[in-house]
Every structure is written in structure tokens, then in C-alpha cells.
Amino acid sequence: MDGLTQRQQEILDFIRGFVESEGMPPTRAELARAFGFKSPASAEEHLRALEKKGAITLSGMARGLRLTEPSGLPLVGQVAAGAPLLAAENVVGHYPVSPNLFKLRADYLLKVRGWSMRDAGILDGDWLVVHKASEARDGQIVVARVDDEVTVKRLKRKAGRAYLIAENPEFSPIVIELARTPLVIEGIAIGVVRDLNAI
Amino acid sequence: MDGLTQRQQEILDFIRGFVESEGMPPTRAELARAFGFKSPASAEEHLRALEKKGAITLSGMARGLRLTEPSGLPLVGQVAAGAPLLAAENVVGHYPVSPNLFKLRADYLLKVRGWSMRDAGILDGDWLVVHKASEARDGQIVVARVDDEVTVKRLKRKAGRAYLIAENPEFSPIVIELARTPLVIEGIAIGVVRDLNAI
DNA sequence: GTCCATACCGTAAATTTATACGGTATCGCG
DNA sequence: CGCGATACCGTATAAATTTACGGTATGGAC
Structure with missing residues (x-):
């Protein structure tokens, strides 16, 4: 509105x-x-x-x-560089899922692009259920912003560095020197929804 | 009730x-x-x-x-041998998802056991969204009953035989001679829901 | 047969609910 | 300044809604 x-x-x-x-x-x-x-x-x-x-x-x-408006969660599709994740231009629709399905409150669904999390069962085209948060614990799968790009990876921290690790041997981890570059976390992945007939 | x-x-x-x-x-x-x-x-x-x-x-x-009753879809957990899929003893809860989320009507959620569909991104513990049906097309992922066991596999038919193919090279296809054994299809997989914090 | 639960009808009262009308006050705009 | 939009108050009324009471009919249980 x-x-x-x-x-x-x-x-x-x-x-x-x-x-x-x-x-x-x-x-x-x-x-x-x-x-x-x-x-x-x-x-x-x-x-x-x-x-x-x-x-x-x-x-x-x-x-x-x-x-009048759909009561579901916003579907965030392509994310324009620099734009906030939930900017209107990124929201491609709404999904009638109650936010209380998961242990953490679900805030939005993010369309997964690419195969970097394949071995975690998160495939290209899946909808990642995301809880909005700016902090995350080690080992969690996070939605992070690196160089104005939004990426989904598993988070590890060690000795002043943060590692964004893909679950696919074809991708190498992204290493962030926390002293130099701050790690911007957009949210924590709490679920996956896949429509098998989406094609 | x-x-x-x-x-x-x-x-x-x-x-x-x-x-x-x-x-x-x-x-x-x-x-x-x-x-x-x-x-x-x-x-x-x-x-x-x-x-x-x-x-x-x-x-x-x-x-x-x-x-009073939850309006969501029934969650089918362990399936007792011989019992109908939706028998009360198999229903472990309800999930507040509207049945119209997917193209086909969602009828129930089936808990996936094992890793036979790993390479299709369907993991142990996932909830498979199932449309109740007794027929399926080639190439669809189906819920089928073989020797009183419920299994999730991809369906292929060829020359009087049906093949239930796992998406994991460690599992070999189940071959069914249609003349000898009828193929009992319980439903068609239309989606996957995973709670990453389920553990 | 009698009793009780189920499934209806018709009527009517008590309470909620939507909604109209006429006020007051504040704020930004031209 | 006057003007329109916003945000309220108080009062009133028509309509919708819940709910009670007393009937009728049927079918199964004892």
C-alpha cells in the first residue's frame, strides 16, 4: 500500500x-x-x-x-545490486505461508540462483525461507552481502576471518578479512521450499 | 473428529x-x-x-x-507396513500449508527416509508434498508401494516393465514386471519442504 | 413400547454491528 | 488567512446476528 x-x-x-x-x-x-x-x-x-x-x-x-493484499511472505527474486533486499522491485510476489511454520520467524522467501549449495540439497530455483537477522552462529547457512552481491553460503569464523563456504566442491570459499571488510549478514536460512512442477 | x-x-x-x-x-x-x-x-x-x-x-x-482442528495438511511419518498411507496411526501432525500452493492440489506431506533421492535434492528428513493419484507420467517422482513398503522414486516405463529409479548411484532401480506385479502408485511428488532447524 | 439423540420448523427477543449525522481540533498548503 | 484532509467524539438507528422456547418427525437402543 x-x-x-x-x-x-x-x-x-x-x-x-x-x-x-x-x-x-x-x-x-x-x-x-x-x-x-x-x-x-x-x-x-x-x-x-x-x-x-x-x-x-x-x-x-x-x-x-x-x-486486499496477499497476507503471505514476500518472494524476493533477482536482487538488484545495491538495492535493499526487500525493495519493492525485488519482490516478485507473495506466498501464502504462515510465518510461524519454522522455529525462527520466517520473514521472506529468497529465490536461489546457481548450484553452489547443491550438496546441502538447495538447488537452483528453490525458495529459501529466510529469517531476517544481522548476526548468525557458526555453521548456519546465511544470506550475506559480499561486494553488493547477495549470496547464500554456510558461515564459519576463525581467527579474524569469516568464511562463506559453498556446499559444492566446484566452488571455493569466500574469505573475508573482518578487520578490512565488514561481513553484512541479511538473514539466516531456516527452510527450503521447492515446487517440483515449477518448470 | x-x-x-x-x-x-x-x-x-x-x-x-x-x-x-x-x-x-x-x-x-x-x-x-x-x-x-x-x-x-x-x-x-x-x-x-x-x-x-x-x-x-x-x-x-x-x-x-x-x-478446533488444524486446517493444514496431514503429516505422514513412518508408514506401517500394509496400512493405508493416511491411516490415523501414520499421521503425526498437521502443517498449516494451503493446498493450493502448487499447481496440483497438495494432499499430504510425507516424511522422506533415507538418501535414495539425494541427487534430486530430496534429503533424509525432508517433507515431500504429495498429490494423491493412482496414475503418473513417465519421469515424475512418485510415491509408490512395493512389497508393502512405501518408497519415493522417479518413474520410468518401458516394454511392459516399470522402473523406480533412485537419484543416487548407490541405489539400483527397482524393476517391476507389470504382467506379474501391479504397480501401486500412491501419489505424485509436487514439492519439497525442509526445516533446516529441525534437528 | 418407551426413551433418547438427531434433524428439522417457526417465532421472537436481546444483543451486536454497521453506519449516518453533526461536532471539534490539528496540520500542511497555496 | 481559508481550505481540505486527517483524526477524533457523541449520539442514534436500522439491520444483522445470536440465541432461547416450543413444536414435529424419525430411527435406533433397551
């Missing part, structure tokens, strides 16, 4: 969470209670604004409110 | 579908309309019965109805 005011965004986020946890959209009164409004008319007004901006659809029935 | 009557099961199925497509539970009136009841009291009665049997929870509010 584009032109949402801060308040409207808060309302929308609340509705999203409400639907997720309660299994149904909130009423005007519930919205008013949650935000401290003393009149359901205030909630009504916000809903109208959200509808006019295309974020929701109202149908007139009790709890007759529908979210 | 166990003790549900046929009618109650129909109602429950309808509610499931309604929530899926409308994003909110149905009212008594909507239920009555859908089933041809001439009084919302009939719907109310069914809901009470479903609540007493633990299938749903009622909360008194408009559309205040919650499904």
Missing part, C-alpha cells in the same frame, strides 16, 4: 494480526477498543479511508471486511 | 470452505441458506452439537466461531 498515513498503517497491521489470531476480521467496536477510540465511528472512518485507498474491501455484513 | 454424524461432518466441511474462501466464519443464517434450512435455529443446533463434540468453539459474538 502506498498512500497510507501512519495511523492507517497501524490500523491495517492490527487487522492483519487480528485475522491471523482470531480467524475473523474485527468489528468497529473491537477496533475502537484496541486503539482507545471512544466511538465506533472513528473506526468506521479509518476503514472507509482504507477502502478508498484499496487496502481493504468492505461488504456491509458483520465483520464483512477483507484484506 | 470422531463421533460426528454425516450431517455434522457436512456442516464442518462447509465451515472450513467458507472460512477459506470468505476469510471469516459463516453466520447461522448463511449456514441455513447454504443447507436449505428454513430457520437459523437449525444451524444453531448443529453448531452446538459440533461444539459439544469438540470440533468448534463458539464465543457468542457475531461470526464468533472457531475451528
Whole structure:
């Protein structure tokens, strides 16, 4: 959504969470209670604004409110050099997966390019389920940024150096002198989803 | 759910579908309309019965109805020899994935045992997303039953024989003389889900 | 046969819910 | 400054929704 005011965004986020946890959209009164409004008319007004901006659809029935945007996780395809990972231009769609499927919260799905993690069972075209994080433990598979390129590798640290290790003997590890170059970690890989009929 | 009557099961199925497509539970009136009841009291009665049997929870509010059972796909773990794949004893849980994620309808998730499909990126411990089917095309990865054992392999047919081919040179193909032994296909693999933190 | 659970109808009341109308206050814009 | 958009309040009302009560009919269990 584009032109949402801060308040409207808060309302929308609340509705999203409400639907997720309660299994149904909130009423005007519930919205008013949650935000401290003393009149359901205030909630009504916000809903109208959200509808006019295309974020929701109202149908007139009790709890007759529908979210327009997909509620799933963003699919990050090709990553443009220099651009933030979740920049709109990188998001190619949404995937209706609940973020709580895995032990760590799933934040987005990243399309895997190339065969460098083949021996870990992560193939070209797979979707890597990523938990957004800027730190990672040794041995974890991470999404890292090296020279403005986003890469998926296994992380090892040793004596002031970080190693980004491919799981494929045809690729050699990337060595980072931590004193010289900071290691930028974008996230931790927590899962893999593959659509076998994607071709 | 166990003790549900046929009618109650129909109602429950309808509610499931309604929530899926409308994003909110149905009212008594909507239920009555859908089933041809001439009084919302009939719907109310069914809901009470479903609540007493633990299938749903009622909360008194408009559309205040919650499904008790997980709505996801059944997770099929170890498969007991001879037992149907989806027998209750084989189902170890439920996974909240919408069945429409893949091109073919996803019916259940099967836990992969062993490394015979390693080179296809299907590893021990992965969950194979399976579409229930009794027929498959050449080249597809299928869930098949051979000598009362469930196995995941790639299917090839040639001159009255079926070959179940592992994607790992350490395993040799299973050859089935179709004239002698029928090939029992349980489903077609349509996807893979791996939880990297499962350990 | 009697009893009980299931599956309906019809009616009606109590409560929720959506929604309209008329205010107040703030803020940025031209 | 006036103006429109945003963000609220208070009150009211029509409509939707839950839910109670009293019936009818059927079929299985004892």
C-alpha cells in the first residue's frame, strides 16, 4: 500500500494480526477498543479511508471486511545490486505461508540462483525461507552481502576471518578479512521450499 | 473428529470452505441458506452439537466461531507396513500449508527416509508434498508401494516393465514386471519442504 | 413400547454491528 | 488567512446476528 498515513498503517497491521489470531476480521467496536477510540465511528472512518485507498474491501455484513493484499511472505527474486533486499522491485510476489511454520520467524522467501549449495540439497530455483537477522552462529547457512552481491553460503569464523563456504566442491570459499571488510549478514536460512512442477 | 454424524461432518466441511474462501466464519443464517434450512435455529443446533463434540468453539459474538482442528495438511511419518498411507496411526501432525500452493492440489506431506533421492535434492528428513493419484507420467517422482513398503522414486516405463529409479548411484532401480506385479502408485511428488532447524 | 439423540420448523427477543449525522481540533498548503 | 484532509467524539438507528422456547418427525437402543 502506498498512500497510507501512519495511523492507517497501524490500523491495517492490527487487522492483519487480528485475522491471523482470531480467524475473523474485527468489528468497529473491537477496533475502537484496541486503539482507545471512544466511538465506533472513528473506526468506521479509518476503514472507509482504507477502502478508498484499496487496502481493504468492505461488504456491509458483520465483520464483512477483507484484506486486499496477499497476507503471505514476500518472494524476493533477482536482487538488484545495491538495492535493499526487500525493495519493492525485488519482490516478485507473495506466498501464502504462515510465518510461524519454522522455529525462527520466517520473514521472506529468497529465490536461489546457481548450484553452489547443491550438496546441502538447495538447488537452483528453490525458495529459501529466510529469517531476517544481522548476526548468525557458526555453521548456519546465511544470506550475506559480499561486494553488493547477495549470496547464500554456510558461515564459519576463525581467527579474524569469516568464511562463506559453498556446499559444492566446484566452488571455493569466500574469505573475508573482518578487520578490512565488514561481513553484512541479511538473514539466516531456516527452510527450503521447492515446487517440483515449477518448470 | 470422531463421533460426528454425516450431517455434522457436512456442516464442518462447509465451515472450513467458507472460512477459506470468505476469510471469516459463516453466520447461522448463511449456514441455513447454504443447507436449505428454513430457520437459523437449525444451524444453531448443529453448531452446538459440533461444539459439544469438540470440533468448534463458539464465543457468542457475531461470526464468533472457531475451528478446533488444524486446517493444514496431514503429516505422514513412518508408514506401517500394509496400512493405508493416511491411516490415523501414520499421521503425526498437521502443517498449516494451503493446498493450493502448487499447481496440483497438495494432499499430504510425507516424511522422506533415507538418501535414495539425494541427487534430486530430496534429503533424509525432508517433507515431500504429495498429490494423491493412482496414475503418473513417465519421469515424475512418485510415491509408490512395493512389497508393502512405501518408497519415493522417479518413474520410468518401458516394454511392459516399470522402473523406480533412485537419484543416487548407490541405489539400483527397482524393476517391476507389470504382467506379474501391479504397480501401486500412491501419489505424485509436487514439492519439497525442509526445516533446516529441525534437528 | 418407551426413551433418547438427531434433524428439522417457526417465532421472537436481546444483543451486536454497521453506519449516518453533526461536532471539534490539528496540520500542511497555496 | 481559508481550505481540505486527517483524526477524533457523541449520539442514534436500522439491520444483522445470536440465541432461547416450543413444536414435529424419525430411527435406533433397551
